[in-house]
Amino acid sequence: MHPALDHPALPAPGVDWVAGHMPLLHDAFAEVGHLFDGLRIAICLHIEPKTAVMCRLLVRYGATVALTGSPGSTRPDTVTALVAEGVNVHADVDDEGPQIDRVLAIEPHLLLDNGGDLTTALLRRGHGDHFLGGTEETTTGGHVLRARQTPPDFPVVVINDGELKLMVENRYGVGQSVVQGFMNATNLMLPGSRATVVGYGPCGRGVAQTLRQLSARVTVVEIDPYRALEAVMEGFEVSPLAAALPATSLLFLATGARDVLGEAEVALLPDGVVVAGVSHFPHELDQALLGPVESSAAYHRVHRRPDGRRVAVLAGARMINLAAALGNPIEAMDLGLTLQVRSLAAVAAGGLAPGVQPVPSDIDRAVATAFVAARTGVRA
Amino acid sequence: MHPALDHPALPAPGVDWVAGHMPLLHDAFAEVGHLFDGLRIAICLHIEPKTAVMCRLLVRYGATVALTGSPGSTRPDTVTALVAEGVNVHADVDDEGPQIDRVLAIEPHLLLDNGGDLTTALLRRGHGDHFLGGTEETTTGGHVLRARQTPPDFPVVVINDGELKLMVENRYGVGQSVVQGFMNATNLMLPGSRATVVGYGPCGRGVAQTLRQLSARVTVVEIDPYRALEAVMEGFEVSPLAAALPATSLLFLATGARDVLGEAEVALLPDGVVVAGVSHFPHELDQALLGPVESSAAYHRVHRRPDGRRVAVLAGARMINLAAALGNPIEAMDLGLTLQVRSLAAVAAGGLAPGVQPVPSDIDRAVATAFVAARTGVRA
């Protein structure tokens, strides 16, 4: 069982396989890895093979690493592999939350955070002069830190700021892996199917385009006029939600908003519709509106509405690319983790001013250039 | 472990889920299912949720069914589900071959065969006057039966003859599921990757198009000039094998031929190439040429060549859509199984002449029409 997902996890390629497809990260360590030698680093992230490659390299380059995972995403085999490498892993897969206190107990020089909890805890408890600063993976964590009355007195680089990572991960990575997850969870055929994608942000757009490329007929629902115009110009059927729902067989929710489907919308769903989530939280649809669960299996629950119509929800409408696929492709993570490591090295080198800030533009640009070179075989 | 595949099987949707997405098959039974009432039917096929739906319906419509599976593809949970429905399943997942004798022991009125073994055995042992005839799923089985000196004295309908099933399964079903299997097995990113597809028959074409639709850069290798011309006109890079290999990151083998890659070709493979099989048998590449296995995991083995270059082979170069995905999509199987059931019903009704023959054209046409209606929501 995948912890907290109440369904079996897909067999995943191991850490060695992943490491073999992360050229940017290895180049980064070859160049700046020595800066981590002798430092203590407290880390909070999803513990799975791709992030494990980075943790392993930090240890191999001389850092002491204490690691805690985001609940619900920790893969036990990855934990085992990391412990064998000397990573100090504090992840109890049954726990409710990350083990903040235990990883901060190493008195870190650096933080690598995911959501802002680690940084917030450190700010609350204070830190010694040895502390250098950190990175924060998520946009949400960046918001939390920027919203503080007193800004941090050390540099915090927010990785997700910036178009580069968003484009590679959201537009391409998510589109591909959402459709992969959908196929794994359902075994349904995309050519000739009738799909509706609600929300045409970077993720929704990636999903809509991938579905269409695989010959589904796709309707886009989008209330922002500029995004709707883009969907129109890309050749999608664009329609209000209420008009799109009755003819939908496959419904992808990608708005990131709450309660997009209320009672009125649920009443429009046709019998047999399959609902998949793309957004970070499954809040677009209150599943209590769908009626009792009639049957369930690995990746779906089928609800029966009072009028007899059935609605199948995949993986509790949680992100289907995490639930039934393997998350972001390795190379997309290679780019994101390289931004992390190079930014953290810049913090370690003492070259950044205090405060919450985006990835330094020279790093951002160099990583883009390296990514192009790695994908095309042309070195700049 | 997936029996005989030495790697874990993907969690599959269950029989009920599959049944809910097979409208053509249910319509067929509603119309002609009564013809099976009271008949004994011996069946040989892959025992997995999609074929199970058909077996279950035969029993529900009054037939007595004895079933044996093709070795290596039997899913134990499907067996359990079928036994609970009253299907007489003779499938020992550790066995070497199908249990021909045990299913023929019911003295069947009808055969539903997959590969010709069942029909050949019946012809050898003879049959009583009650015997009506059968169907044969595969092209190969059809060849075997047509090659006999004495043709069968009963009708045998070969389902795979005919463009309809080939198009839906091979061009669309295989293309989608091969790429899905590749993503499951590797977690690699397709956009911007450099793939070579060897063989541009229906399956290779489906794979090449799906890869390109997902933004890989695809080179096609094809020795037949007409198929090569088609690949050129579709915008693919078309190249001789030796010219394509050195720059390939992902290699898909789809010729169906033997020893397509010999020593000379293996010597051209670049370090890190990933090889996936699309053809029925993994005979295009003698893996002994690749050198010793350096590491292996769920879905791959990494070989190390004497010159130091590594070659990763996925699932032993067996069909990656079966090894790391769920085979054909449900709706494609709905079409194929409906051709089976309607043809078998025509045999049961006594309306067909003896001999090996294609699906009756009225059935073929009606199923095409029904498929269009089911996919578009427009009833003819």
Added chain:
Amino acid sequence: MHPALDHPALPAPGVDWVAGHMPLLHDAFAEVGHLFDGLRIAICLHIEPKTAVMCRLLVRYGATVALTGSPGSTRPDTVTALVAEGVNVHADVDDEGPQIDRVLAIEPHLLLDNGGDLTTALLRRGHGDHFLGGTEETTTGGHVLRARQTPPDFPVVVINDGELKLMVENRYGVGQSVVQGFMNATNLMLPGSRATVVGYGPCGRGVAQTLRQLSARVTVVEIDPYRALEAVMEGFEVSPLAAALPATSLLFLATGARDVLGEAEVALLPDGVVVAGVSHFPHELDQALLGPVESSAAYHRVHRRPDGRRVAVLAGARMINLAAALGNPIEAMDLGLTLQVRSLAAVAAGGLAPGVQPVPSDIDRAVATAFVAARTGVRA
């Protein structure tokens, strides 16, 4: 004015430009052109730059050529260029029909025919022992000759038989040039427009795919279930004609049939619809049903229906790729004319049996191979 098209012809690239992009034809003459030396050849075809390249080469290789044009397609500047090369052109652009008698007056050794008129006339009047045989471009001409009670006592090779030429010209050439003609005639924007293509044969399919590739939303209407299924699997909206018409902005007629739109269908056309023809004859729609012409310009007439709705017809619903574009692309004609010349050379060499026959398979295969080599830069 384009003769007989009552609208201005597009400026066309000249014979030299075209000649520079016909490598297959030049290779063919280099190899077999000497067989035409000293022969008299009577030719009927469309006189435009692409066919002119072939006529010019025949003369340059020593043949005496008498040429007559199909009415309505003769370009006066091409005639001038050919006469300057020593081609004996019998084409009066105002004439009603080809000048059969005048070209046969040269007592030809070979015929190169387009529609069967030349061959039929020769069969009627008889021929001397010097006569060797000929080629026929069109499928229709082939039907006429095959329908004769007495087959010709000389070889006639029908070029259009065979998948090769049909694929290159119809699927790719026509699709591209129809959409080009549509854009030239209307200056309308394809992304986001709503188009219906009636008929999903090779031409209709090419048009539908090109429109969709340019981001139009495309509905396909097709009564043949196999073609409809193919359209569904390619991701098109597939719909009955009556359901498709009311929401159509751009209507492409590609069935090749008569009276596809009768009064009932015309009544469903929305205000402002634009109608373009793809089929050989503009017989799918009786334009008298559309009401009086309210306005007209270079490439369109706008009809006003009694209910006030307007219907714009482009170029009298004649093939829009001829009316407002340049017909087939040069390279597609290079392939077709090379099949012509190599087949005519085989006739001249005396190697073919009498009777109407397809292109010899060795020629067909060699031309396919050469085409691939020319497009990929890889010589076999």
Added chain:
Amino acid sequence: MHPALDHPALPAPGVDWVAGHMPLLHDAFAEVGHLFDGLRIAICLHIEPKTAVMCRLLVRYGATVALTGSPGSTRPDTVTALVAEGVNVHADVDDEGPQIDRVLAIEPHLLLDNGGDLTTALLRRGHGDHFLGGTEETTTGGHVLRARQTPPDFPVVVINDGELKLMVENRYGVGQSVVQGFMNATNLMLPGSRATVVGYGPCGRGVAQTLRQLSARVTVVEIDPYRALEAVMEGFEVSPLAAALPATSLLFLATGARDVLGEAEVALLPDGVVVAGVSHFPHELDQALLGPVESSAAYHRVHRRPDGRRVAVLAGARMINLAAALGNPIEAMDLGLTLQVRSLAAVAAGGLAPGVQPVPSDIDRAVATAFVAARTGVRA
């Protein structure tokens, strides 16, 4: 002859046809057209059917219009049509430049400018209290006005600022019309051809995608790493210029920069390459480097290099979508002109502050919404 383009202009649809496909512009006049009643408006723009629709409506809504054209783009038939409508046209097609003084002589209340010349002249000569302000079409004109030491003491709305118009015109309009112009000028076949697009900005991207959609094999050259990364992720071959040139058959120049191809690059061009311009000025390639002109025709000149290789340049490397097609599609112009008219109406209503400024965001958003509604048939 197209004035100043030394080649024949494509026959264009007339003003009435164009007017029939501009719903946004008509809605805008219905709503705000009364604001122009009694005002004098001096206009500088390209005089062709699409802009003519706007001028005609201004007159019909009570404005007095004095119009001068940008040199080289004035269509005489459009001038005739406008004069007949009462527009005061000062456009001598042989003239060197726009007739600034003559249109300013009407003592305008409003300016509608294209390039900044009109506004600059007015600022130089001063204006009375009756003067209200104006609009400026181009980004370049906006730069000129913003660079002045003293900002204008009246509002000037720069239309091209903002993503909306750029997206519709550049990404979609230009891509489609460049390829249309290329096909008109060459009659070459795109499927299977080998094209290089230099520059992956909005225009280059539109061209690259359209070429690929029509089955060309496309290499992108781009020095900006972020744009190069986008091209990689979209599946294009991405390559340095020098590596791309030797294998290129069709070369599209879309950088907007000067001297992108110098002697070293020209030396790499293969025999027979065809060069087309996409950028505003044909400055990327100094055609003197190409050697003497060997032949020329309607839309091309063929140069012969000292080493014998030929280079064909289409329309002097000027924008091929203007030279051999009809410029932007009507609906794209409908959007751009509606932004113009609504912005000019806001100036007329006196609601804007003095100074150079983008389109008011409520107008921008409303036009996006109206465009979506017009393309989808769904009113918000």
